[in-house]
Amino acid sequence: MPAITLTDSKKYFYLKNGKSLRSIAELAAGIDKLPDDVFNHHVSDKHNDFANWIKDVFNEEHLSEAMRKLRTRKQLSDLLKRFLEKGHFVHEVIIIGGGIAGMSAAVYAARGRMDYIIISPDFGGQMNVSGEIENYPGMAHTNFAEFQDRFREQMTANGIEFIDENVKGIKKLDDGHFFVITDKAKYESESIIVCTGARARRLNVPGETEFEKKGLTYCHVCDGPLFKNLDVAIVGGGDAALEAAAGMLRIARKLYLITINPNMTGHEYLVERVVGQEKVEVVANAKTVKIVGDKSVTGIVVEQNGKQRTLPVKGIIVEIGRIPNAEAVKGLCEIDADGHIMVGKDMMTSVPGIFAAGDCADGHEYQYAISAGQAVTALLKAQRYLRRR
Numbered sequence: 001m002p003a004i005t006l007t008d009s010k011k012y013f014y015l016k017n018g019k020s021l022r023s024i025a026e027l028a029a030g031i032d033k034l035p036d037d038v039f040n041h042h043v044s045d046k047h048n049d050f051a052n053w054i055k056d057v058f059n060e061e062h063l064s065e066a067m068r069k070l071r072t073r074k075q076l077s078d079l080l081k082r083f084l085e086k087g088h089f090v091h092e093v094i095i096i097g098g099g100i101a102g103m104s105a106a107v108y109a110a111r112g113r114m115d116y117i118i119i120s121p122d123f124g125g126q127m128n129v130s131g132e133i134e135n136y137p138g139m140a141h142t143n144f145a146e147f148q149d150r151f152r153e154q155m156t157a158n159g160i161e162f163i164d165e166n167v168k169g170i171k172k173l174d175d176g177h178f179f180v181i182t183d184k185a186k187y188e189s190e191s192i193i194v195c196t197g198a199r200a201r202r203l204n205v206p207g208e209t210e211f212e213k214k215g216l217t218y219c220h221v222c223d224g225p226l227f228k229n230l231d232v233a234i235v236g237g238g239d240a241a242l243e244a245a246a247g248m249l250r251i252a253r254k255l256y257l258i259t260i261n262p263n264m265t266g267h268e269y270l271v272e273r274v275v276g277q278e279k280v281e282v283v284a285n286a287k288t289v290k291i292v293g294d295k296s297v298t299g300i301v302v303e304q305n306g307k308q309r310t311l312p313v314k315g316i317i318v319e320i321g322r323i324p325n326a327e328a329v330k331g332l333c334e335i336d337a338d339g340h341i342m343v344g345k346d347m348m349t350s351v352p353g354i355f356a357a358g359d360c361a362d363g364h365e366y367q368y369a370i371s372a373g374q375a376v377t378a379l380l381k382a383q384r385y386l387r388r389r
């Protein structure tokens, strides 16, 4: 057992019988003598005293935080056993990603009183760029800002705080645990839920990198208003392109919808909302060849039936699909041909103990409701996995 010493030998936690505890090992051995109200922070301040004592005396922030969530003697006993075995804190689950999937998993983890952390460099993931939302169950209409506010409220209500770090890799340990390695630290856990989402697919044509943020964008919500009363090209034929077009109807002077397909392929209600509008011109069977400009974008070159033409636009919005953010598990978990992390129906990846959910997982339809549902499934299955270990 690793040696654990007191950082301040004067600080003791007193048990009911007046006996003091001076080490976590003593604490583990004396669990039976702890007063009951230590385990219920809803009715007792003592629980916080207890957790604070752990933090002050042992400098163990995560252990102390985990103790605040405990309800039973058995939970504390298991937690301390894990801690003593390793000599440092081992989380039951680490959730990676702060989009709808990660947040949904975190809500269940917090309410299930699990020892969890959630790591994400941002709040909301693609919520930050998704504009109007009309298909989330129970919400007839909302926008990205209101949607985020609702989630922020729920995170606060459940005491969920993000660790603002970027996961660089995951290492599987011999005992089945994992190290999650970030740009700033290393955390150990018994299971992981990867909810790293997806990012915009690039056109990979000349001029794209040069004119990015100089008239070319992958986020109509963020940059669309910059194109007020200008002629704009939207590249892509699916829902995301149509949603961008619907949002730009009120902003742009003219809209070219450039698709490599014969028709727009998104949901019918979105097609109806956009196609046929006076300012909209669908440029079908068209491949984007080049972006041109001087200081900023002046046009987009497309090829139709072997002939090239330049559409004179000042703004270009690219919406040609997503690339899953699966780098953290590459070489560890199986990845499908499109880069998604492969999962079974319990959302477990090819590595026992690692689950994936949301836009980074395979079989996905890139929808909020699906991401949330998959993440909840993953969390509940991770709980089962932990119980069986």
Ligand SMILES: Cc1cc2nc3c(=O)[nH]c(=O)nc-3n(C[C@H](O)[C@H](O)[C@H](O)COP(=O)(O)OP(=O)(O)OC[C@H]3O[C@@H](n4cnc5c(N)ncnc54)[C@H](O)[C@@H]3O)c2cc1C
Binding pocket: 096, 097, 098, 099, 100, 101, 102, 119, 120, 121, 122, 123, 124, 125, 126, 127, 129, 130, 131, 132, 133, 134, 135, 136, 165, 166, 167, 168, 195, 196, 197, 198, 199, 240, 243, 325, 328, 357, 358, 359, 360, 365, 366, 367, 368, 369, 371
């Ligand atoms: C323009 C647009 C409009 C949309 N409109 C709708 C709509 O109307 N209805 C609908 O249902 N869906 C819509 N979607 C799809 C919806 O946004 C996604 O399905 C959903 O956001 C996916 O959630 P997620 O949590 O899986 O991933 P994301 O939202 O992508 O979140 C991933 C999170 O992981 C974090 N992350 C990534 N890599 C790391 C790492 N290495 N370390 C730590 N954290 C990491 C990211 O920072 C982010 O916080 C839209 C998408 C777009 C782009």
